Amino acid sequence: MTVVVARAPAKVNVHLAVGPLRPDGFHELRTVFLAVSLLDTVTARPGDGLALTVTGEGAGAARGADRVPTDRRNLVWRAAELLATSAGVSADATIEIAKSIPAAAGLAGGSADAAAALVALDALWGTRAGREDLVALAARLGSDVPFSLLGGVALGTGRGEQLTPVLSRTRWHWVLGIAGEGLSTPAVYGELDRLRAAGRVPDGQELAAAEPVVAALRSGPPEALAAALGNDLQAPALALRPELARALRAADEAGAAAALVSGSGPTVAALAQDEQDAVRITAELAGAGVFRTVRAVYGPVPGARLVG
Ligand code: C5P
Numbered sequence: 001m002t003v004v005v006a007r008a009p010a011k012v013n014v015h016l017a018v019g020p021l022r023p024d025g026f027h028e029l030r031t032v033f034l035a036v037s038l039l040d041t042v043t044a045r046p047g048d049g050l051a052l053t054v055t056g057e058g059a060g061a062a063r064g065a066d067r068v069p070t071d072r073r074n075l076v077w078r079a080a081e082l083l084a085t086s087a088g089v090s091a092d093a094t095i096e097i098a099k100s101i102p103a104a105a106g107l108a109g110g111s112a113d114a115a116a117a118l119v120a121l122d123a124l125w126g127t128r129a130g131r132e133d134l135v136a137l138a139a140r141l142g143s144d145v146p147f148s149l150l151g152g153v154a155l156g157t158g159r160g161e162q163l164t165p166v167l168s169r170t171r172w173h174w175v176l177g178i179a180g181e182g183l184s185t186p187a188v189y190g191e192l193d194r195l196r197a198a199g200r201v202p203d204g205q206e207l208a209a210a211e212p213v214v215a216a217l218r219s220g221p222p223e224a225l226a227a228a229l230g231n232d233l234q235a236p237a238l239a240l241r242p243e244l245a246r247a248l249r250a251a252d253e254a255g256a257a258a259a260l261v262s263g264s265g266p267t268v269a270a271l272a273q274d275e276q277d278a279v280r281i282t283a284e285l286a287g288a289g290v291f292r293t294v295r296a297v298y299g300p301v302p303g304a305r306l307v308g
Contacts, residue, residue, distance in 0.1 A: 104182020151303025
């Protein structure tokens with residue numbers, strides 16, 4: 001095989017309940033993931049050792065947490081090494097990541113790339129790992145990587161890596177407002193711990209139930225989903241990035257059914273009534289001047305898979 005192409009989606013957490021810090025440095029989660037139609041593409045070709053290039057979001061001039069590395073710090077590099085080691089093959093591939101999902105945005109862009117790389121390299125190297133093996137490798141790479149493989153809608157527990165698929169036949173339309181500068185996920189979790197220690201937010205001993213959001217995702221209407229959305233990381237993201245309050249207000253003023261911070265932020269996910277409403281909200285938010293990029297998306301969409 002000379003070239004293999006795989007794609008994987010971004011995600012929005014429509015429910016994200018965060019428990020206390022565990023001894024292993026992670027937080028117990030009860031989350032509902034929704035895969036949305038913003039996709040990164042990973043192309044793998046035969047190579048001598050590993051070589052990685054990045055185009056699109058986070059390439060070249062980007063700085064800080066938004067900058068996507070092209071060495072071992074990139075989760076794709078680690079995915080390649082992990083798959084090669086577990087399959088007993090040598091890690092030879094030239095990999096190109098074409099990014100549409102911004103980095104450090106709370107959209108699991110790096111996890112999407114790792115999931116797409118696992119699928120692409122499994123095909124390129126003929127390792128025939130099987131879906132279950134790939135999911136196990138994914139969980140070792142990061143908490144969100146198993147969901148990036150699975151896609152659709154899923155309830156996530158543990159640190160987010162233990163997944164139960166959720167059936168949803170409804171197509172949900174969202175508008176993503178992407179900020180100019182990313183937020184570090186560990187920093188946002190750390191801020192949550194600080195807010196809790198100071199008694200400024202609930203302590204996380206009681207994780208909010210996921211059932212209301214799961215029921216609303218299944219059958220709608222958008223008002224029911226709007227009322228059920230929730231994210232415990234929103235308060236710490238707002239504490240670290242006060243401008244986010246304005247961004248959330250802009251989504252509200254644009255007539256979104258609801259708006260919340262996606263994952264650890266700083267992306268704002270605004271729920272639309274339907275596709276037409278999403279187009280309208282996109283135009284309003286693009287004119288509001290609070291986001292670097294505004295993208296209309298829908299979900300659920302499938303997880304990482306080969307294309308072409
Ligand atoms: O699993 P992943 O590498 O994506 O996690 C990045 C960081 O986010 C962790 O090192 C941890 O600080 C934080 N995290 C957490 N609890 C989770 C998932 C992530 O505290 N359930």
